[in-house]
Amino acid sequence: MQSGLPAGPQPLILVAEDDADIADILAAYCARSGLRTVHAADGRRALDLHLSLKPDLVLLDVQMPLADGWQVLSELRHRGSTPVIMLTALDQDIDKLMGLRIGADDYVVKPFNPAEVVARVQAVLRRARTASETETSRVLRVPPFEIDLDQHEAVVQSGNARHVLSLTLTEYRILAQLARYPKRVFSRAELLSTCLPEGDALERTVDSHVSKLRKKLEECGVSGVPTGVRGVGYRLLEL
Structure with a gap:
């Protein structure tokens, strides 16, 4: 077999x-x-x-x-x-x-x-x-996203157009973290500790950053990303 x-x-x-x-x-x-x-x-x-x-x-x-x-x-x-x-x-x-x-x-x-x-x-x-090999390459490719971990640059492909996303550092960190394991659900606490490690932010702060990230993606033609999982947190892609 x-x-x-x-x-x-x-x-x-x-x-x-x-x-x-x-x-x-x-x-x-x-x-x-x-x-x-x-x-x-x-x-x-x-x-x-x-x-x-x-x-x-x-x-x-x-x-x-x-x-x-x-x-x-x-x-x-x-x-x-x-x-x-x-x-x-x-x-x-x-x-x-x-x-x-x-x-x-x-x-x-x-x-x-x-x-x-x-x-x-x-x-x-x-x-x-796949995630491990992608991490080694230092470029995360999860359609429609391409995230360069060295250049801290995120690009989204929408139709025939490529958009370089204008993200805050926290928004970029959240997108990159979700893209490493695009179908895994990350709790707010996990995203807080990995993407906002410098401060004493509350978990609901993650919701605010995700909301702003979604709006920027919607402006580029990508809607509903990241996906919310009620009572748990967020993942990049639907299963």
């Missing part, structure tokens, strides 16, 4: 799941698609393995002993941006919002089809790899 990923070393997936049967099934399906796996049966073990092995992605169960999925996800986000897909038996909007707010890249509700889980893993890995 083809993995659908670019050629290279097999990605390593950390399966953080206390149900051994579910973990074995996920490992088997991942192996069929050319993915390596390592298993953690509790939250603390998951954090230890993440630190030592630096997996490419984490499949993270919400209800685990020693440290639950929310605690693990919060710590992973303090460490960096390793992609995380939450596995939850709680099909409730509050749990989905919790995962998005803390920084999950996707979530799957149990009982799930293992093949679908692997498909989601591959999709998130592709997005992460």
Whole structure:
């Protein structure tokens, strides 16, 4: 079975799941698609393995002993941006919002089809790899945007016209941050800490900057960007 990923070393997936049967099934399906796996049966073990092995992605169960999925996800986000897909038996909007707010890249509700889980893993890995390669090039290309990280210049393509955006430093930082992971939802707190680190601004200040950014994009023919996610924050593109 083809993995659908670019050629290279097999990605390593950390399966953080206390149900051994579910973990074995996920490992088997991942192996069929050319993915390596390592298993953690509790939250603390998951954090230890993440630190030592630096997996490419984490499949993270919400209800685990020693440290639950929310605690693990919060710590992973303090460490960096390793992609995380939450596995939850709680099909409730509050749990989905919790995962998005803390920084999950996707979530799957149990009982799930293992093949679908692997498909989601591959999709998130592709997005992460593209973002990493783009970051290395120092130019973010997310149509209709082209953002030069060295020149601090943002260009938007609208029809046959290219517009160089006249942005404040904060507006530029917000646009660049969202463009690094265009389908990920960033909470207001995340945008506040990464894009307005110098002051003691309130989270609602982010809304003001995003509103001004939207108006400038609308003047260039791009509407509805960034996209707001109620109760969570913003992302650049719709899923």
